[in-house]
Structures are given as C-alpha cells and as structure tokens.
Ligand SMILES: *[C@@H]1O[C@H](CO)[C@@H](O)[C@H](O)[C@H]1NC(C)=O
Ligand SMILES: *[C@@H]1O[C@H](CO)[C@@H](O)[C@H](O)[C@H]1NC(C)=O
Ligand SMILES: *[C@@H]1O[C@H](CO)[C@@H](O)[C@H](O)[C@H]1NC(C)=O
C-alpha cells in the first residue's frame with residue numbers, strides 16, 4: 001500500500017515547489033498513508049532502535065538465542081547500518097517522569113519473592129508516588145521490558161547475579177518482572193548457603209543469586225551472618241567463589257558498598273586458615289582495583305565472549321545526609337517522597353574515585369563487559385529507599401521510635417521501584433547492545 005514512499009521525506013522535498021491544488025491532494029494522500037501505516041510513521045518518531053547503539057561497544061556480541069527473534073534483531077541491525085551517522089543515545093542520562101499508566105511494572109502483592117526487607121507497602125509506607133516514576137533518557141526511549149522475550153532467551157540457560165544485597169534486590173526485581181508468565185507448579189526458588197536459585201522448569205532455565213559482597217573471599221561471606229565490623233578481604237581468592245559461577249550464560253556482577261569503610265581495607269595475603277595471618281592495609285581505591293582486576297581476569301579465563309554476556313552494575317548510591325540535597329541538617333531519606341531534580345546532583349557516598357577505577361580497568365579489558373552505569377540515575381532517587389518501611393529484625397527502642405530517621409534504611413530500595421529500572425536497562429543492553 002503506502003509502503004513505497006516515506007511520508008516525511010516526501011513532505012520535506014516537495015512541499016515548497018507545489019501548487020496549492022497539488023499540495024492539498026498530496027496532503028490527503030499523506031494523511032491516508034499515515035492512517036493506513038501508523039506503525040511505520042510512528043517509527044520515525046521512535047528513534048530508540050536507531051540510537052541504542054553506543055559506538056564504543058562495537059565489539060558486543062549478540063547473545064546466540066537472540067538471533068532467533070529475527071524481527072527485532074534484524075530490524076536493529078538494518079537500522080544500525082542506515083543510521084551510522086546517528087548520534088548515540090546514552091540510556092543512563094535522562095530524567096524521572098511521572099507515568100501512572102505504565103508504573104509500577106507489577107504490584108508488591110503479586111510477587112511473593114520480595115524479601116520482607118523490601119516490601120515497603122506491606123510495612124506501612126504511606127506514599128505511592130515513588131512507584132509511578134519512569135526513567136526517560138534524554139535522547140531516546142527505553143525499549144519496553146518484554147518478559148516473554150526475556151524468558152525465551154533464557155531457555156536452557158543459566159543467568160546469575162553475583163554480589164551484595166543491592167544486587168540481590170535487582171535479582172528479585174527481575175524475577176518479579178518475569179514470574180507472572182510461569183504457572184505456579186512450574187517455578188520454584190530455593191536457597192543453598194550463598195546460592196539462591198529460581199527455576200523456570202518449562203524453560204529449563206535458572207536465574208540465580210550468589211552472595212559474594214567483595215567478589216573475592218572475605219570474612220563477610222556467610223550468606224546470613226555477615227555483619228563483620230573488621231572486614232578482611234583475601235587477595236587473589238576469586239576462584240573460591242568463582243567456581244560456582246562457571247557455566248553461567250549471563251553474569252551480572254556488582255560490588256561496592258562493602259569496600260567503603262571510611263578507612264583503609266585490610267587485605268589478607270595468605271589464607272584465612274593461617275594461624276598467624278599476614279594482613280596489609282590498602283587504600284579503598286587500590287583494594288577495589290585489585291578486585292576489578294581479579295574479576296576481569298576470571299571473566300577472560302572462564303567466559304566465552306561469543307556465547308555469553310557479562311554485565312557489571314555500578315555503585316548503588318545511598319541517601320544518608322539530607323543536607324547534601326538541601327534538606328534539614330540531621331535528616332536522611334526518611335520522609336522523602338520526591339526525587340532530586342538537580343541534574344548534576346551526586347551524593348558524596350558514591351565515590352568518584354571508585355567510578356574512575358572502574359572506568360580505567362574496564363577500558364583495559366579485552367572481554368566485552370556491559371556496564372550498567374546506574375549511579376547517576378539512582379542518585380536522584382532519595383525517595384526510593386525502604387526507609388523505615390521494612391521488616392525490623394530487632395525490636396525498636398523508644399528512642400528509635402521517637403526519631404524514625406535514626407533507624408531509616410537509606411541504602412536498600414523498595415520493590416517495585418527503582419531497581420526495576422536497572423533491569424529495564426539490562427534488558428535494553430541485552431537485546432539492543
Ligand atoms: C529468520 O530469518 C531467516 C532468514 O533471514 C530465516 O531463514 C529464518 O527462518 C527466520 N527464523 C525465524 C524464527 O523467523
Ligand atoms: C515480546 O516478545 C515476543 C517474543 O518472545 C513477541 O512475540 C512479542 O510480540 C513481544 N511483545 C511486544 C509487546 O513487543
Ligand atoms: C537444560 O539446560 C542445561 C543448561 O543449563 C543443559 O545442559 C541441559 O541439556 C538442558 N536440558 C534440556 C532437557 O534441555
């Protein structure tokens with residue numbers, strides 16, 4: 001039908017030279033073309049498919065099964081050739097917009113996998129606006145999260161998140177985004193020490209979480225009892241945990257908060273079994289660099305860039321000092337219900353020096369790691385933390401009750417909420433690398 005011509009180019013090229021009669025006629029044709037072909041027409045205004053190709057990631061390899069979903073991939077590849085001049089779109093640079101139509105992506109009560117530390121509504125959070133925000137990149141739109149495409153891609157595969165409780169939050173968010181497509185009898189979640197495994201039986205797929213807050217071996221590795229004040233990390237010990245990651249098709253790493261102790265890191269040179277332990281102190285940045293190098297070496301030796309994908313999620317910010325965003329002294333994320341609007345806002349506990357280490361080490365890596373740079377977009381979200389609306393493991397004292405900010409959790413995030421966006425970004429980078 002109207003496929004043979006492109007309405008926009010026709011309009012631009014012919015309009016000035018036509019008589020008004022011809023122009024009217026053309027307008028009618030054009031209008032009809034638009035009506036009959038809304039899809040293609042709208043496509044012109046949806047630049048995301050063209051722009052989702054950061055040129056810096058030319059080495060990214062499509063996940064093998066993704067090629068089966070012919071439409072999307074071929075469309076994207078074709079567009080990529082056509083639009084080589086097109087400016088790349090930075091998905092991580094944007095703004096939070098209210099979207100009551102599509103948010104939240106699921107209801108808290110519909111997802112039984114959320115730990116009681118993250119179920120804010122159940123624990124009495126009075127406001128709901130924090131769940132109605134959508135991330136809007138400046139230069140394009142995020143592709144819609146397609147749960148069935150994601151599950152099909154995971155068929156016969158193993159996806160694994162490795163890191164700390166913030167990565168666990170993203171892991172649970174992903175399961176919440178997917179599980180509604182799987183009937184009750186065909187899914188399960190089990191925990192074995194450091195490993196939690198969600199199984200989608202009919203897909204022969206697992207989505208797993210492995211607790212390793214430093215990636216390397218440490219004295220905080222117990223999946224339940226890990227609140228150690230004097231943290232010690234063992235140098236060169238990545239295989240201690242890494243042997244459990246082998247065979248994963250998609251890996252999603254994070255590590256950050258546990259390194260930030262306010263003083264130097266203690267690094268163990270020998271083994272935790274040594275009677276006399278040889279411990280040296282290292283600056284946070286140097287210790288973190290050591291972990292990045294270990295992780296990248298492990299990935300290079302154990303992952304196949306042609307068949308697997310590796311993601312790394314940047315620092316998850318916290319909001320412990322409201323003076324940083326112009327609030328009352330002594331306050332924190334407690335009672336915050338709106339995001340920070342200052343585009344350049346960056347909280348002091350997201351160490352730029354660590355971001356720099358990540359950038360430097362990843363640039364040297366020959367293995368293509370997909371970097372989820374969620375720090376800036378999460379920095380705006382002082383409203384998205386669990387605050388006091390979570391399960392309290394210990395009874396609260398009268399002093400605490402009198403001052404809720406004193407026991408407010410400004411590190412973890414309510415679900416549904418911010419971390420669903422991290423997964424939308426993961427989804428975008430998985431399918432439109
Ligand atoms: C994908 O496209 C190829 C040709 O480009 C075709 O042979 C194949 O059947 C298509 N697969 C699916 C699942 O549509
Ligand atoms: C989601 O992906 C499936 C392929 O698994 C496809 O059939 C479907 O059309 C997609 N849905 C949307 C809304 O794009
Ligand atoms: C299930 O997936 C695993 C990999 O995770 C694979 O080794 C196995 O052959 C698959 N089984 C079936 C029945 O497809």
Ligand SMILES: *[C@@H]1O[C@H](CO)[C@@H](O)[C@H](O)[C@H]1NC(C)=O
Pocket residue numbers: 304305306
């Ligand atoms: C990946 O594929 C490319 C081209 O298909 C090949 O040259 C390369 O050796 C492969 N790499 C690995 C690690 O298998």
Ligand SMILES: *[C@@H]1O[C@H](CO)[C@@H](O)[C@H](O)[C@H]1NC(C)=O
Pocket residue numbers: 335
């Ligand atoms: C919470 O914030 C509102 C205004 O946003 C304020 O009126 C109220 O006093 C605050 N509550 C507490 C307990 O700080």
Ligand SMILES: *[C@@H]1O[C@H](CO)[C@@H](O)[C@H](O)[C@H]1NC(C)=O
Pocket residue numbers: 092093355356358359373375376
């Ligand atoms: C992540 O994003 C921030 C802010 O947008 C930027 O300053 C930083 O350089 C980025 N990090 C890396 C490693 O690219």
